[in-house]
Amino acid sequence: MKPTLIPRRQFLASAVTGSLLFPGIVQQLLADNADPLAPKQPHFPAKAKRVIFLFMTGGVSHVDTFDPKPALTRDHGKEIKADHPEIKKRPGYERIYLKRPQWEFAKHGQCGTEVSALFPNIAQCVDDIALIRSMHTSHSNHYNATLGMHTGSFAQSRPSIGSWATYGLGTLNRNLPGFVVIAPKQTYAGTQVFASDFLPGAHQGTLVVPGAEPIANVAPRVPASRQQLELAALRQMNAEHLATRDADPLLAARLQTFVTAFGMQTAVPDAFDLKHESDATLASYGLQRGQTTGFGWQCLAARRLVERGVRFVELIDTGSSGNWDAHGDMMTHGPLAKNVDQPIAALLGDLKQRGMLDDTLVVWTTEFGRTPFNNTADAKGREHHPWAFSSWLAGGGVKPGIVHGSTDEIGLRAAVNPVHVRDFHATILHLMGFDHEKLTFRHAGLDYRLTGVDESHVVKEVLA
Numbered sequence: 467m468k469p470t471l472i473p474r475r476q477f478l479a480s481a482v483t484g485s486l487l488f489p490g491i492v493q494q495l496l497a498d499n500a501d502p503l504a505p506k507q508p509h510f511p512a513k514a515k516r517v518i519f520l521f522m523t524g525g526v527s528h529v530d531t532f533d534p535k536p537a538l539t540r541d542h543g544k545e546i547k548a549d550h551p552e553i554k555k556r557p558g559y560e561r562i563y564l565k566r567p568q569w570e571f572a573k574h575g576q577c578g579t580e581v582s583a584l585f586p587n588i589a590q591c592v593d594d595i596a597l598i599r600s601m602h603t604s605h606s607n608h609y610n611a612t613l614g615m616h617t618g619s620f621a622q623s624r625p626s627i628g629s630w631a632t633y634g635l636g637t638l639n640r641n642l643p644g645f646v647v648i649a650p651k652q653t654y655a656g657t658q659v660f661a662s663d664f665l666p667g668a669h670q671g672t673l674v675v676p677g678a679e680p681i682a683n684v685a686p687r688v689p690a691s692r693q694q695l696e697l698a699a700l701r702q703m704n705a706e707h708l709a710t711r712d713a714d715p716l717l718a719a720r721l722q723t724f725v726t727a728f729g730m731q732t733a734v735p736d737a738f739d740l741k742h743e744s745d746a747t748l749a750s751y752g753l754q755r756g757q758t759t760g761f762g763w764q765c766l767a768a769r770r771l772v773e774r775g776v777r778f779v780e781l782i783d784t785g786s787s788g789n790w791d792a793h794g795d796m797m798t799h800g801p802l803a804k805n806v807d808q809p810i811a812a813l814l815g816d817l818k819q820r821g822m823l824d825d826t827l828v829v830w831t832t833e834f835g836r837t838p839f840n841n842t843a844d845a846k847g848r849e850h851h852p853w854a855f856s857s858w859l860a861g862g863g864v865k866p867g868i869v870h871g872s873t874d875e876i877g878l879r880a881a882v883n884p885v886h887v888r889d890f891h892a893t894i895l896h897l898m899g900f901d902h903e904k905l906t907f908r909h910a911g912l913d914y915r916l917t918g919v920d921e922s923h924v925v926k927e928v929l930a
Contacts, residue, residue: 502666502718503644505636508899513863513930514827516772517631517894519780520810521615522802523653524608524789525855527567527836527848529877530799532856533599534571534580535838537875542566543843548878551606552837552849562839564876565848568796577867584803587811593867594814594823596928597858600871600880603834603887606850608654608791611833614887616659618916625907627891628778629662629669630916631898634905639775641729642737643672646776648764650676651785654833660780664909671780674738674767676759684734697728737770750812762809769816772826790832795846814860827862827897831890838877854880857890863897865930888922896924 529535544564553559569582574589579597581589588595605611605620614620616627625633628645637644647660660671674680686693704721711717740748741755743766748755751762761783768779783789783806792798810830817823835855836848854873860866871883892902895916902922906913 501636502668503632503637503640505638506634508634509901509904510899512897512899513825514861514897514899515825516776517628517778517827517829517862517898518768518772518813519628519778520806520828520830521653521659521780521782522790522806522830522832523612523782523784523786524791524832525611525834525836525850526790526832527792527796527799528599528601528851528854528856528873529836529838530567530569530796531582531584531803532597532858533854533873533877534582535567535873535875535877538564538838538877539566541876546839546876546878548839550837550849551852553841559841562841563843563845564838565840565843565845568799575867579867579869584799585807587807591811591814591860594818595858595860595866596864597856597869598871598885598890598925598928599856599869599873600882600884601831601835601855601857601887601890602880602884603852603855606834606852608786608833608850611850611852612653613655613658615831615833616655617663618888618891618918623658623661623663624914625663625665625669625916626658626660626671627894627916628660628671628780629665630895630905631778632669633662633665633907634895634900635777635898637775637777639733641733642771642774642776643730644776645669645671645778645780646674646771647671647780647782648674648676648680648767649780649782649785650759651782653782654786659782664914665907671778676763676767678758680738680758680767681730681734684730686731700724733774737774738767740766740770747816750808750815752808752812760809761806762812765809765813766816769813769822772822773820791850792836793847793849796836796848797846817861823861825862827864827894828860829857829894830859831857835877853878859893859897859928863930865928868928870925870927883925883927885925886922888917888920889925892917892922893925893928897929 541564545561569584571580571582573580575593577593579592603611603614610620617624632644653659662670708717751766753762757763764781768781771779790802817826835851837851854877871885872881874881895902902917906915
């Protein structure tokens with residue numbers, strides 16, 4: 467008797483009714499043929515439809531930028547004691563002394579938030595910003611802290627927050643990647659900051675390097691008529707190849723990248739072509755006409771990408787050298803701040819003027835802060851500081867013109883309403899319409915999430 471062949475999907479669907487052992491795995495298998503980038507609804511109505519994530523590499527000093535500490539000036543040179551991870555068993559750091567900030571602070575805006583002279587333009591935007599002065603993290607090494615800020619994991623590779631965003635929401639423009647990272651150089655954790663890891667490969671970030679050709683090899687190298695013939699043949703071969711492999715989800719994701727790449731041939735040049743931007747707009751970002759590099763270009767490109775439906779854009783200001791890691795001299799913060807200050811303020815103003823800030827979440831952060839002390843009273847630099855730093859949010863459902871949390875008198879520890887990186891992530895996901903405990907992906911028998919298994923809370927005080 468000839469056996470009856472049951473289609474795979476029908477078999478799996480039937481198997482569910484008879485077993486409670488692996489419902490998560492079965493659900494994933496049934497979804498193998500689904501489009502991973504199809505637009506999806508979040509858990510509840512989102513305030514933020516898109517995110518621009520601004521990452522300052524190296525560890526920005528909170529006590530020199532967004533967290534004024536008069537006690538550091540008053541008690542400059544005073545010896546203190548601290549069981550700090552950066553000075554344990556470190557020769558020459560048996561005694562430590564408070565160090566005054568290098569820049570003056572002043573109140574700005576109607577809200578009166580204090581910002582240092584390092585960021586004169588961002589200071590003019592404080593009425594749109596929710597500043598968190600009580601951030602803290604779990605590691606004092608650049609690699610681990612950078613990885614943690616991007617993935618929630620401080621030791622092992624995990625999907626980036628941008629990958630989680632597109633996994634949860636899909637994309638609105640099939641001709642552009644849903645997750646784009648614009649960076650002139652690689653940061654400490656390298657490609658792991660935008661990797662999809664165990665999520666479907668379609669959710670990995672696309673790296674854009676500022677320059678004449680932001681994404682290499684996008685322009686077709688053959689006439690359009692010949693390319694159409696080649697693509698038709700390729701689609702047929704790919705379909706046959708996929709059919710013989712039982713709709714392998716990894717293969718399906720890889721084939722989907724070819725479809726996206728074809729649409730990118732026209733969409734990418736348009737997105738990065740600034741020739742139609744007005745002289746006034748270019749000037750506001752600090753750009754010369756024809757310029758294709760600099761953080762101003764990154765910020766304006768980010769606005770153009772989110773206008774075109776890209777869900778998550780990350781801007782990284784510099785790489786793993788020549789950054790905010792001011793061990794030797796805090797004055798290196800000066801040119802780094804000047805590089806980003808005007809463009810960030812212009813981006814906030816541009817989004818607001820276009821009516822986009824209401825549903826675009828802008829995130830500004832770094833991996834950790836810098837110590838309010840050093841091993842001599844006249845030391846020029848500051849060390850890594852995971853116990854306290856500052857980050858801020860703007861737009862996309864954020865309560866504007868507020869300061870949340872505070873550090874102690876000298877900026878040593880997050881003292882009032884501390885916000886861990888996990889809480890920061892939970893809050894970003896909430897603004898995008900997700901319960902961070904329910905946005906999960908089954909991998910190796912476990913349900914993984916961005917915020918991990920440790921306790922995490924949405925910072926409700928910063929929500930509008």
